[in-house]
Amino acid sequence: MSYPLVWVNDLTFRYRDRAQPAIQDITFEAHAGELLLIAGASGCGKTTLLRCLNGLIPRSYKGELKGEIRLDGKPIAPLPLSRISQIVGTVLQDPERQILGTRVRNEVAFGLENLGLPREEMLQRIDEALCYLGIRHLRDRETFYLSGGEKQKVALAGVLAMRPKILLLDEPLASLDPASAQETLRIVRQMVDEGMCVLMVEHRVEDVLKARPDRVMLLEEGRIRYLGDVAGLYEVVNYREIKLPALEILKRARHDPPLPVLRVLPSVRSGANNDRAPLVRFERVSFGYETKPDVLREVSFEIHRGDVIAILGANGAGKTTLVKQAIGLLKPTSGRVLVNGVDTRQLSVAEIARTLGYVFQSPSHMLFAPTVYEELAFGPRNLEHPPDQIEKEVREALEIVNLSGKEKEPPLALSFGQQKRVSIAAILSMRSRILIMDEPTAGQDYRNYMEFMDAIVQLPNIEAILFITHDLDLAITYANRIVVMSEGRLVADGAPQEVLGDAERLHQWRLVPTSLLRLNLEMLPASGKFLRAEALAHLDSPGVREG
Amino acid sequence: MLVAWRYRERRSLVQWFDPRAWFIFYASFLASTLLFWDFRFLAAFALVALLVLLTSGITWREMRRPLLFIFAFITFFALLTFLTGRGGIEVYRQEHLIGKVVFPFSLFGWQPTIHVTWERTFFALSQFLRVFSLACMTIVIPYTINPAHYGITFRGLGLPDKIAYAIDLTMRFIPTFGRDFQLTLDAQRARGYELEKIRGGLIAQVRKMAPLIIPVTIHAIIASEDIIDAMDLRAFGVGPRVWLETLEYRLRDKLLIGFSIFLFLACLTLSFFSYGKFWVPPVF
Secondary structure, eight states: OOOEEEEEEEEEEEETTOSSOSEEEEEEEEETTOEEEEEOOTTSSHHHHHHHHHTHHHHTSOEEEEEEEEETTEESTTSOHHHHHHHEEEEOSSGGGTOOOSBHHHHHHHHHHHHTOOHHHHHHHHHHHHHHTTOGGGTTSBGGGSOHHHHHHHHHHHHHTTOOSEEEEESTTTTOOHHHHHHHHHHHHHHHHTTOEEEEEOSOHHHHGGGOOSEEEEEETTEEEEEEOHHHHHHHSOTTTSOOOHHHHHHHHTTSOOOOOOOOSHHHHTTSOOOOSOSEEEEEEEEOOSSOTTSEEEEEEEEOTTOEEEEEOOTTSSHHHHHHHHHTSSOOSEEEEEETTEEGGGSOHHHHHTTEEEEOSOGGGTOOOSSHHHHHHHHHHHTTOOHHHHHHHHHHHHHHTTOTTOTTSOGGGSOHHHHHHHHHHHHHTTTOSEEEEESTTTTOOHHHHHHHHHHHHTOSSOOEEEEEOSOHHHHHHHOSEEEEEETTEEEEEEOHHHHSSOHHHHHHTTOOOOHHHHHHHHHHHHHSSOOOHHHHHTTTSTTTTTO | OOOOOOOOOOSOTGGGSOHHHHHHHHHHHHHHHTTOOOHHHHHHHHHHHHHHHHTSOOOHHHHHHHHHHHHHHHHHHHHHHHHHOTTGGGTOSOOOEEEEEEOSOOBTTBOOEEEEEHHHHHHHHHHHHHHHHHHHHHHHHHHHSOGGGHHHHHHHTTOOHHHHHHHHHHHHHHHHHHHHHHHHHHHHHTTTOOGGGOOSSHHHHHHHTHHHHHHHHHHHHHHHHHHHHHHHTTTTTSSOOOOSSOOOOOHHHHHHHHHHHHHHHHHHHHHHTTTTOOOOOSOO
């Protein structure tokens, strides 16, 4: 057996400004040619462990560090970052946060320039890294205009060019469309097979299984709860906390009581309002920027009461631009968008916001208030809701996102996952009739996002929901209508079973079938529609079909 | 992620030179312009700046918005100078009247009157030309200098690695800040926030800007930390850097540097012997 490339003994770290350690008593080793998956809920210490391994702790993040780490047989405590960075390479969660160069070759060269390598060797290593990842053709392109998947590969090339023996990947799939995620996993497996030691943090466990991890480490509240092979993980993990393959959930859920039936959009089901006019109508909407003229091409579709629409599509397909047209932040260059029958050109964004609430992708672009309460009250106050109503709206919104009790805390001091939930609650408190969410589950762990999605689709006042996602299973679980965007065009619109049934078309749209999709397609004759795996497990129970 | 300016390769005078040589010329031009208040001297500088702008290869569509904004800004301040005579007292002591504009109404017994003098007029015109020249020379830089060359340009001008890379990042931080501001503005507008409805005194107005100022600031801090982490993880600052990009001086670059040095020394000498001071036509 080879000697361990990563050797960690009794590692504990507490951040300077926190009372409790972020990780405790961590002991493990990893070898050359091994892929170790590190899984766990938000805040379990995954990122802290990576920071200890790549040397940012304690060099950039101060605190109390105990225990020992050896990389490639050498204790890293006395090593400078420059030396550590040649043994271990790190790819951060969002490649956008890592890319520094304006052009691909400058980005890949950055680490090599810092190491002071001769120029000829740099050029050779750049070419090697780019060829290895199959992106030689991007060499002279501007990094800003690359797609999400291309950016991920360029960030990886920048790290590989430094020829590390160990690679740390922090949620590498988080911002990728399914096809790009699959390609990343293929490359990771190839590197492992060629002898690299890869530690991958990811809570999309099911997706990572495609890269055949050799072992899995499950972290819980900073400690190792499980370390062993994938099959063993299934024994210890709660399938409602960590996302497992659909068949595994199906097997396990059969022994548990069925989930309560979801009452999706109850205000619509109650028939209180029988108005059949579309809430939002896109009429041959085209839009473009000076630098990119065809972001949207003649898109026509309608949002009706009762719709829960998932918008799918590759990075850069025009999904976000499409929903920004609905809220009036962008106006069509041709065609028109009607909200409640009125052209958005004649409405201010604030007027549209009374009907349509839009949750942005990044919470850091909107959070500003000194307390969570003030943050949530901001929207309703702008819309001039009465004060006693605002209090009720804030309280209910906090309950939905599971943040009750945090009213007085500053939102900017919360974790990223909690900030994301505050940003959703800040829109929910406005009580708009239509809710639009851009990647609502990004940065959230499985249990949290399933819980708040359950709560959102059952909100009493919402008449339609539209969400953009890369997560096909989220669309299968919650949407009753799927819209697919590709290169600025709306290429499919219909019920999930109609749109997602054809594997060939999915491939064209850069969507990758999941185990839940396959299971649903198999069981469609019995179920009649797409359901989550837990519901499929109890298909013969009464009430499930109505869910 | 840092946003790059709208650079592309153009058939232009600026791009004909090495960026280091151009920055030396730019610095010399700026320093020389600031030595003078003479309308005739400044007119010559403005002509050169206009020539640089017109030969820059930047299309009217590309530069329309920033140029019109700058033009409106300069015109506003030049007009303010003309109407109030502010600032001129430092360069002239006497004023010679061209005429008076008396407004046909009075406010609480005071009848507004503008004294149009030769000195005020030429001071405002000189001020306009000065700022116009500097603006024209500055606006072409982001459109014509390759962002991949920012760092090596400043390193090549003799600055240490860390400072050169810091300037590189700072230059790219400006458009990034603009993008983040727009994203925040959009996010808050979607919550019913209307910038145009902000009322009240100065402090109240600043407080009501908090929904924009705080997220943009916080985002800038987070982005800076990310950049620092990304740089640390790839061994930045551990020793002397070898820059991938290289720049070679050609004859024309050396000539431009020589001319820049000559221009500055000549202007300094002229200024030393009191040439180029404030000037008005000898009509009185």
